[in-house]
Amino acid sequence: MVTARAPATSANLGSGFDTFGVALSHPADTVSVERAAETTIRVRGAGADFIPTDPEKNVVGAVAEALDAPAHIHIDKGVRPSSGLGSSAASAAAAAVALNELYDRGYSRHDLVPVAAEGEAVVSGEAHADNVAPALLGGFTIVRSDDGATSVDADLALVACLPEVVVSTRDARGVVPDSVSMTDHVETVGNAATLTAGMCRSDPELVGRGLDDPVVTPARAKLITGYEGVREAALAAGATGVTVSGAGPSVLAVCEPGRKRAVASAMVEGFADAGVGARAYQTAVGDGATVL
Numbered sequence: 001m002v003t004a005r006a007p008a009t010s011a012n013l014g015s016g017f018d019t020f021g022v023a024l025s026h027p028a029d030t031v032s033v034e035r036a037a038e039t040t041i042r043v044r045g046a047g048a049d050f051i052p053t054d055p056e057k058n059v060v061g062a063v064a065e066a067l068d069a070p071a072h073i074h075i076d077k078g079v080r081p082s083s084g085l086g087s088s089a090a091s092a093a094a095a096a097v098a099l100n101e102l103y104d105r106g107y108s109r110h111d112l113v114p115v116a117a118e119g120e121a122v123v124s125g126e127a128h129a130d131n132v133a134p135a136l137l138g139g140f141t142i143v144r145s146d147d148g149a150t151s152v153d154a155d156l157a158l159v160a161c162l163p164e165v166v167v168s169t170r171d172a173r174g175v176v177p178d179s180v181s182m183t184d185h186v187e188t189v190g191n192a193a194t195l196t197a198g199m200c201r202s203d204p205e206l207v208g209r210g211l212d213d214p215v216v217t218p219a220r221a222k223l224i225t226g227y228e229g230v231r232e233a234a235l236a237a238g239a240t241g242v243t244v245s246g247a248g249p250s251v252l253a254v255c256e257p258g259r260k261r262a263v264a265s266a267m268v269e270g271f272a273d274a275g276v277g278a279r280a281y282q283t284a285v286g287d288g289a290t291v292l
């Protein structure tokens with residue numbers, strides 16, 4: 001048996017829709033695999049009751065198919081599904097690493113990015129790699145459709161606040177505008193470049209400014225009850241920037257390390273003021289998938 005751990009991730013980071021992502025130090029999924037004639041799947045942990053065990057519908061089944069690596073696959077969910085924290089990607093990345101090891105395929109983590117993205121296609125309809133890239137490579141990642149992923153190490157404190165509501169990635173992709181104005185394009189490029197510089201310098205002020213986004217985030221914020229209040233509360237508690245994590249409903253804040261607890265409490269209270277229960281992960285930019 002081989003077991004691998006892959007982290008939760010926060011994709012888009014405001015200005016980098018379908019492009020930017022960060023690995024989180026926690027939470028994470030673990031996936032254990034044993035050789036088998038045909039793939040079977042068992043799931044336990046966060047949201048297990050809402051995750052299919054049919055290999056045709058679970059992301060790890062698509063990964064096993066892509067690697068021609070049938071296995072008995074046991075998923076221990078640490079990342080709640082439909083959370084905006086890369087739940088499906090965490091399973092896909094952990095399965096890819098574990099099956100690569102089990103069958104001694106010899107693929108690099110970069111080689112496994114498109115493999116794990118095939119898993120994402122099962123649940124969201126598109127093989128977007130902006131969650132699986134940081135889940136596999138760690139750090140801050142930039143993906144482009146034709147030349148893989150670039151990873152940058154960053155030392156940055158983060159708070160991910162997960163409300164007790166569900167927003168599916170597939171639904172949230174449906175509210176993304178089809179086009180942008182030149183004004184919004186120029187602002188987005190400026191924000192994305194600022195965020196990237198901030199990640200390279202591990203500078204929470206620059207990253208915070210780079211989270212601003214005039215295009216996708218406003219459309220998706222409408223799907224998250226209490227978002228504006230939570231954002232204002234986080235900024236008042238010392239966050240340097242706030243955005244929707246992935247497709248939501250989680251809300252991501254960047255801050256100085258010493259402000260994580262205050263920002264986390266403020267975000268939970270912000271959701272409570274809107275009548276929504278929530279929990280906050282005091283986390284940070286983390287490493288990618290590992291064999292345990």
Ligand SMILES: Nc1ncnc2c1ncn2[C@@H]1O[C@H](COP(=O)(O)OP(=O)(O)O)[C@@H](O)[C@H]1O
Pocket residue numbers: 050051052057058059060075080081082083084085086087088089091092123124167168169170246247248
């Ligand atoms: N191994 C898996 N882990 C989590 N979700 C999975 C998995 N396999 C399939 N799914 C399905 O994917 C959806 C969750 O994925 P997604 O909406 O992308 O959540 P998140 O925003 O947390 O990534 C759910 O409908 C779930 O049933």
Ligand SMILES: N[C@@H](CCOP(=O)(O)O)C(=O)O
Pocket residue numbers: 009010011012017018019083084085086087088128130131169172173245246247248
């Ligand atoms: N770029 C994707 C990212 C989805 O992230 P998830 O954590 O919600 O799965 C999108 O915004 O649709």
